[in-house]
Amino acid sequence: MNNIESILKCLIENLDEGIHIVDKNGNTLYYNNSMGRIEGISPGEILGKRAFEFLKGVEEESSTLMNALKNREQYVDVIQNYSSNHGKKITSINTTVPAFYNGEVIGAVEISKDITQLKELNEKLCKLQGSGNTTNKYYTFDDIIGQTESIKAVINKAQRASFSNSSVLIYGETGVGKEVFAQSIHHSGARKDKPYVPINCAAIPSSLLESMLFGTVKGSFTGAEDKKGLFIEANGGTILLDEINSMDTALQSKLLRVLQDGYIRPLGSNAAIDVDVRIIASLNEEPEKLIREGKLRKDFYYRLSVVRIDVPPLKERKEDIKEFCLGFIDYYNKLLGKQVEDIEESVLTAFNSYDWPGNIRELKNVIESAMNMVDNSRVLTKEYFENKIITSKIMTKNPEVHYDLKNKSLEEYIDMIEAEIIKESLLRYNCNISKTAQELKMTRQNLQYKIKKYKLP
Incomplete structure (x- = not known):
């Protein structure tokens, strides 16, 4: 039993939340260090005392610990504003639960989270x-x-x-x-x-x-x-x-x-x-x-x-990437005092090969990072960017597929690959729109739009 008590005490002392335990009369039995940090009080100062005896703004009738004992009810996520006797102002969210033994209340436990800041x-x-x-x-x-x-x-x-x-x-x-x-x-x-x-x-x-x-x-x-x-x-x-x-x-x-x-x-x-x-x-x-x-x-x-x-994700509107890049370049030119005018075509090609899980915000951060690296250059070239994006490749689930790129633009090439991926996923799920959309991490509406766009059966 002593080993279990020692383990529990170790656990309670290492929680970020404050723990305050009282007996059936409201006298403090236990007060962990986290509660002491929240209220600006040393645990040794309050053992045997009731909460309203060492806290300002807490009356006996409004104390959640005393009410839990008296009403035999638990109080969940109660906001409290009060002060310690040392003048520290505190705002906390408290959950207070009465403890029972053989049907009788023997005490109460309060768990506090400091939300003052x-x-x-x-x-x-x-x-x-x-x-x-x-x-x-x-x-x-x-x-x-x-x-x-x-x-x-x-x-x-x-x-x-x-x-x-x-x-x-x-x-x-x-x-x-x-x-x-x-x-x-x-x-x-x-x-x-x-x-x-x-x-x-x-x-x-x-x-x-x-x-x-x-x-x-x-x-x-x-x-x-x-x-x-x-x-x-x-x-x-x-x-x-x-x-x-x-x-x-x-x-x-x-x-x-x-x-x-x-x-x-x-x-x-x-x-x-x-x-x-x-x-x-x-x-x-x-x-x-x-x-x-x-x-x-x-x-x-x-x-x-x-x-x-x-609002569609960036991976579904990659034709807009260049316009975003130029807009962000203009913004950071003014902010950082740079004179960049354009972005290298090979960088844009790599950007169009990337899925952008963080969407426009991620693209903005990538451009900001590159703009910080630029010296006197008028063009953002690949050396200013992270390798993970610049070296990314368009990956399909069927590497055997080859396309004739003659007389086709990059946009048409990307559309062909996207259509193939959607078609393959639809076949795998017997044309179940919900499951296909879930696998491709897109909405049903966007998937249906793509099916119509690429004239998939």
Whole structure:
């Protein structure tokens, strides 16, 4: 038994999360070093004491540990704002669970995650976003690069969506420029003079995200103050919910209610506040897949996707690569004081042979890296780039296939290879569109477009 206790103690002491264990009267039995770092207290100072005896802003009736003992209930992901007796201000997310033995409560365990810095950074961000500073760079449809038919069709759909107030769902792989489309929709519509508030759902815990979106009233949780949420800050304008698939389904349900009824309730308040906010949401995974996995509520998806915009990945619009390169070269010329005018054709050939898993963002980073290496050259040549991209080859699953390149352009050659790969994959899955699209890592819509384009049976 002693060995097991030693192993458990070693495990608890090496967790990043704070652990606070109390007996049935609320007296501290155990307090690990991580909890000490969060609250700025030495564990030896508080053994035998109750939480509200050594923390400011925590009363006995609001202590999650005392409530877990008294109510015999667990409290999950509760936000708390408080201070230690040494003056350190803390914001944490706590989960508190009562411990039972023979049906009786013998104590409680609290697990804490420090989000103090995250909260401060997000509050600064919200102030910047709500400040109405019109000098910040924003994007319009004029900033979207692309001459391929697929991207032109997406731009046209997004332009039409900008004239309405309906919710928009933008789907695309990481790095395809979803926020550029979101900003373009906002800044081209009737709400362009109103706030545009982007928020990355993946970067913020759901319990904190809820209070940021809806606001709080004093007393809604330990240390809570009256604070406006982002919906009120963005009233009359637009909120971009980036990576909405990272949002907890319980919060998705609350947002669905806002979309349907047009009002919010701040945390801790029974008063409804009318809001007029357009929601644009973005996803970097296929919605249908997320629904199957239970990560995206079906009713929430249908309400969000009144207008759905699928942004194609860079590998499906390689004809635009040169235009992107020249645009990035111009940008970094100004930023780095260079005088580059063009990019070597052999580099573009290699770029067209590469799949660009990071999409436009990856291409931009590659050009930035090369521009940092340039001295007085007017042309970006292959010596300025990473070997992995420059030496990449067009790989097909059938190396025996040969093509007559006479009188054919590079674009036609690439199309022939792409058509062969799609045909081979379709045959392997008996023309099952879903399985073929999954293997080729493309959407069903894009696959069907390619089948039609190459006139595959």
